[in-house]
Amino acid sequence: MGMDLKETRIDGEVAFDGRFLKVTRDRITLPDGAETFREFIRHPGAVVILPLFDDNSVLLERQFRYPLDKVFIEYPAGKIDQGEDHLACAKRELQEETGYTASNWDFLCTIHNAIAYSDEHLELYLARGLTAGPARLDDGEFLETFRATVPELLEMVSSGQITDVKTVIGTFWLEKIIAGNWAPGKTCPAPVTTAQSPS
Amino acid sequence: MGMDLKETRIDGEVAFDGRFLKVTRDRITLPDGAETFREFIRHPGAVVILPLFDDNSVLLERQFRYPLDKVFIEYPAGKIDQGEDHLACAKRELQEETGYTASNWDFLCTIHNAIAYSDEHLELYLARGLTAGPARLDDGEFLETFRATVPELLEMVSSGQITDVKTVIGTFWLEKIIAGNWAPGKTCPAPVTTAQSPS
Numbered sequence: 362m363g364m365d366l367k368e369t370r371i372d373g374e375v376a377f378d379g380r381f382l383k384v385t386r387d388r389i390t391l392p393d394g395a396e397t398f399r400e401f402i403r404h405p406g407a408v409v410i411l412p413l414f415d416d417n418s419v420l421l422e423r424q425f426r427y428p429l430d431k432v433f434i435e436y437p438a439g440k441i442d443q444g445e446d447h448l449a450c451a452k453r454e455l456q457e458e459t460g461y462t463a464s465n466w467d468f469l470c471t472i473h474n475a476i477a478y479s480d481e482h483l484e485l486y487l488a489r490g491l492t493a494g495p496a497r498l499d500d501g502e503f504l505e506t507f508r509a510t511v512p513e514l515l516e517m518v519s520s521g522q523i524t525d526v527k528t529v530i531g532t533f534w535l536e537k538i539i540a541g542n543w544a545p546g547k548t549c550p551a552p553v554t555t556a557q558s559p560s
Numbered sequence: 561m562g563m564d565l566k567e568t569r570i571d572g573e574v575a576f577d578g579r580f581l582k583v584t585r586d587r588i589t590l591p592d593g594a595e596t597f598r599e600f601i602r603h604p605g606a607v608v609i610l611p612l613f614d615d616n617s618v619l620l621e622r623q624f625r626y627p628l629d630k631v632f633i634e635y636p637a638g639k640i641d642q643g644e645d646h647l648a649c650a651k652r653e654l655q656e657e658t659g660y661t662a663s664n665w666d667f668l669c670t671i672h673n674a675i676a677y678s679d680e681h682l683e684l685y686l687a688r689g690l691t692a693g694p695a696r697l698d699d700g701e702f703l704e705t706f707r708a709t710v711p712e713l714l715e716m717v718s719s720g721q722i723t724d725v726k727t728v729i730g731t732f733w734l735e736k737i738i739a740g741n742w743a744p745g746k747t748c749p750a751p752v753t754t755a756q757s758p759s
Contacts, residue, residue: 364704366624366631377576381599382583382677384576389626392702400580401627402601402677425565426675427588428600432565433675470718474673474725475680476625476632478581478601482723503591505563518669519742524681526673526725533732543718 365392368399376400404481408451409438409527411469412461412488417539419511420459420491421528424504433525434517438483451486457497459506464490467545469534474526483527485534487545511535564591567598575599603680607650608637608726610668611660611687616738618710619658619690620727623703632724633716637682650685656696658705663689666744668733673725682726686737686744710734 373387383403390396412420419436426433439454441447448466455461469485498504509517514532517523523532537543572586582602589595611619618635625632638653640646647665654660668684697703708716713731716722722731736742 364702366622366702366704368624368626376578377581377583379575379583379585379599380597382576382601384578384581384583386578387626391700392624395700397700398579399626400578402581423565425567425591426672427567427586427598428677428679429672429675429681433672435675470720471723472725472728473625473628473632473723475678476628476634476724478627479674479678480627481674482628501590501594501596503563503565505565519736521669524670524672525675526671526729529671529729530725530732533729537718 367392371396400478402475402479402481404440404479405443406441406447406482406484407438408441408447408454409436409483409485409531410451410455410488411436411485411531411535412455412459412463412491413535413538414491414508415489417511418508419514419535420461420506420508421514422458422504422506433528434523435525435528436531438527441484447484448486451484451488455488456494457499458502458504460494460496461488461491462494463488464492469545470530472527472530485527485531487534487538511539566591570595599677601674601678601680603639603678604642605640605646605681605683606637607640607646607653608635608682608684608730609650609654609687610635610684610730610734611654611658611662611690612734612737613690613707614688616710617707618713618734619660619705619707620713621657621703621705632727633722634724634727635730637726640683646683647685650683650687654687655693656698657701657703659693659695660687660690661693662687663691668744669729671726671729684726684730684733686733710738 369390371388376386377384386400422435423432437455437458441450467487472483518529568589570587575585576583585599621634622631636654636657640649666686671682717728
């Protein structure tokens with residue numbers, strides 16, 4: 362990298378402490394020495410589960426998302442509790458939302474969904490060896506589940522029926538995995554602070 | 561769909577009106593009749609440009625993102641001004657950030673990146689027939705550009721070097737387009753309010 366792109370924190374405050382959202386406002390120094398402010402959501406991070414059956418079909422959810430006033434097609438997902446292990450969270454969320462447990466778990470990737478104004482990260486896991494059981498939805502949580510094939514999901518991505526980023530990305534990963542082009546090799550998340558290629 | 565999943569607004573307020581972020585807090589009715597609150601960011605939406613050269617290499621940016629204290633690899637992108645046409649915004653942002661203009665534009669898809677707490681939508685465009693020119697970065701905007709091939713970018717996605725969702729999704733779309741599997745056919749965005757398949 363040629364340019365120094367880094368922005369440096371001077372000081373900051375909690376600008377908004379709502380029921381669900383927390384906004385931090387930091388005063389910062391830009392690369393050219395000028396001062397400005399950055400506001401962003403502090404988020405605990407979340408897990409996303411790609412539940413893949415032995416016949417290569419996939420378990421999904423329909424859930425109403427209030428900010429966009431619309432039902433979305435999504436993979437099971439949920440916020441990481443404070444101090445919770447990511448894989449333990451993935452197992453908990455899959456069971457709570459769908460009732461399914463899985464005998465075979467693989468970490469796939471970390472994604473960042475709103476880098477301009479949120480520190481949220483999503484940890485994607487592949488879940489295989491699925492066994493049905495009773496769901497235990499949180500109070501105030503309403504969703505329904507359905508099964509689809511990866512070709513059906515890819516068609517929904519290309520036609521605009523699936524627009525949720527974790528679901529678009531999870532579907533592309535599943536295509537690569539089922540085709541044998543990408544192997545789910547890692548069993549624990551990559552370190553959060555590095556983004557180096559292993560090569 | 562079996563269940564009624566819809567949540568209905570009762571009333572609401574601007575809970576936080578910051579320098580950059582605006583948070584709405586609405587009181588709502590859940591599908592079972594219970595009342596609760598939803599807080600979410602109001603966002604004007606953004607465009608993302610996939611600049612594809614005749615040799616199938618792609619133009620990208622490195623940009624520091626303060627919430628995650630890290631330089632990200634990204635496609636050119638920017639917020640839609642109030643009332644601005646999406647395609648006009650894509651042309652403006654590509655030229656401002658990279659200096660490039662393009663003779664051939666295709667709308668690819670809309671994605672939603674934070675459906676639990678933001679109404680942000682991102683409109684992805686493919687830009688071909690590229691011609692270099694001078695960049696005109698906004699005050700306080702610092703970035704550098706570079707070129708890479710789609711196979712190189714896919715390797716960066718699978719290895720965790722690229723984690724920004726618009727860049728992950730744009731790279732998968734470019735692979736489909738270059739392989740001839742998905743055609744960029746639409747020249748204007750799909751209607752915002754429908755998510756129906758054409759079939």
